[in-house]
Amino acid sequence: MSDQLDLLHALPGAVLITQEGTIQYANAAAVALLEVESAECLIGRQSGEFVHLVDQIRSTQRIQQVADPDQDGRPNKSSEFRICTAKGHLRMVLISSVAVEWHGKPAVLMCGLDMTHQSEIQAQLRESEQNFRRLFENMQDVYYRTDANGVVQHVGPGVRRVLGYEPHEIEGRTAESYYPQSKDRDAFKAAIQQTGEVSDFPGQMVRRDGSVIDISISSHALYDHAGNFAGVEGIYRDVTQRKNLERELHRLATTDMLTGMANRRAFLEAATQVYEKARADGAPFALLMLDLDHFKTINDELGHLEGDRALAEFAHVVKAQLRATDVVGRLGGEEFCVLLPLTAHDQAIEIATRIMHGVACTPLTDETGRPYRITVSVGVGTISPHDRSLRDVLDRADQALYLAKNRGRNQIAIAPVDGSPK
Numbered sequence: 001m002s003d004q005l006d007l008l009h010a011l012p013g014a015v016l017i018t019q020e021g022t023i024q025y026a027n028a029a030a031v032a033l034l035e036v037e038s039a040e041c042l043i044g045r046q047s048g049e050f051v052h053l054v055d056q057i058r059s060t061q062r063i064q065q066v067a068d069p070d071q072d073g074r075p076n077k078s079s080e081f082r083i084c085t086a087k088g089h090l091r092m093v094l095i096s097s098v099a100v101e102w103h104g105k106p107a108v109l110m111c112g113l114d115m116t117h118q119s120e121i122q123a124q125l126r127e128s129e130q131n132f133r134r135l136f137e138n139m140q141d142v143y144y145r146t147d148a149n150g151v152v153q154h155v156g157p158g159v160r161r162v163l164g165y166e167p168h169e170i171e172g173r174t175a176e177s178y179y180p181q182s183k184d185r186d187a188f189k190a191a192i193q194q195t196g197e198v199s200d201f202p203g204q205m206v207r208r209d210g211s212v213i214d215i216s217i218s219s220h221a222l223y224d225h226a227g228n229f230a231g232v233e234g235i236y237r238d239v240t241q242r243k244n245l246e247r248e249l250h251r252l253a254t255t256d257m258l259t260g261m262a263n264r265r266a267f268l269e270a271a272t273q274v275y276e277k278a279r280a281d282g283a284p285f286a287l288l289m290l291d292l293d294h295f296k297t298i299n300d301e302l303g304h305l306e307g308d309r310a311l312a313e314f315a316h317v318v319k320a321q322l323r324a325t326d327v328v329g330r331l332g333g334e335e336f337c338v339l340l341p342l343t344a345h346d347q348a349i350e351i352a353t354r355i356m357h358g359v360a361c362t363p364l365t366d367e368t369g370r371p372y373r374i375t376v377s378v379g380v381g382t383i384s385p386h387d388r389s390l391r392d393v394l395d396r397a398d399q400a401l402y403l404a405k406n407r408g409r410n411q412i413a414i415a416p417v418d419g420s421p422k
């Protein structure tokens, strides 16, 4: 018996033995848990004294229950109780009890494990989980995870706002269904395969109502324990507003506001690209250099504002003669350039003539209702196998324009591929 008591005494869990609720024995861990000086301070006291008021009825019921012969000597299930120590501290203790004999009489052995610390951890866990849920439910981005076949396994509630779908409508389907352009999805897949992650990757998606939105994706590849590709996890966000703003900024930076044509820089960029492609493909390509005639007189006689209106009207007439693939730019002042991809020499002259006549035939009236007309001189230049760059074609068209001006204006001059202009 003494050996068994020594063992009980050494147990790290708190042990109390009670008879009819009165403490008969307390081990060292129980003394420490209940914050008393020694086991003697506990002997003779009611175990219920240490149980928090809200748990007392439950505690009494459980002690009665283990003493019940139907319990057949089995311990009851562990349950948490609030315990008040002798020093008034509150502890959360996991207690299990069993009916025993103590000095030949029925008794109850209670074994307790201090869970106060664990309860705090659980409370912290609960709180952090609640915080996470709040954040997850309200986040503007859409969290998603797919399997290796691109089937969506999980999607966050942000998808309601971004795509107008409930998460369960997206889960189990492939992301392909939401991409209006499969090349976006292919580019995304290729980037993930190459680097394992993408950041701020651009794309577009279709919302439930059919509208197309711009999205930005930041994701990484998932791998299983064997290192095989297992899917993708990440977020995407609606960046339509930002993209619209970028598009508008780009338009403002590349467009001449008065005429709505490409400005000098944007035109030269586009022209260089078309020129490079034409050279590579061995395709025809022509440039028209246009300059309004005696425009200074228009300004001087009718005012600068009327000059602006004439420029805008001129732009309108020119654009009406062009195809969607042609590019027209304002190089400065009243000097313009038209780029005609896949256009041979004769066809270029035809277009130049149409423009020239169109401008000359456009009736204009100033603020006072006085009618006036404007005319334009045109220099035509086409690509030559000897050209080193677009500059060569531009220079030839410029020389031809100079000739058209010198010959009396309101006419077309053609730069021969080699030699002097005609």
Ligand SMILES: Nc1nc2c(ncn2[C@@H]2O[C@H](COP(=O)(O)OP(=O)(O)OP(=O)(O)O)[C@@H](O)[C@H]2O)c(=O)[nH]1
Binding pocket: 258, 291, 292, 293, 294, 295, 296, 297, 299, 303, 304, 305, 306, 307, 308, 311, 332, 333, 334, 405, 409
């Ligand atoms: N109203 C208006 N005038 C402009 C604008 N840009 C350039 N100009 C005017 O265009 C005129 C160009 O004059 P010049 O270079 O002497 O040429 P021109 O009078 O057209 O004579 P030619 O080209 O030789 O036929 C100048 O008076 C400029 O002030 C503009 O945006 N608005």
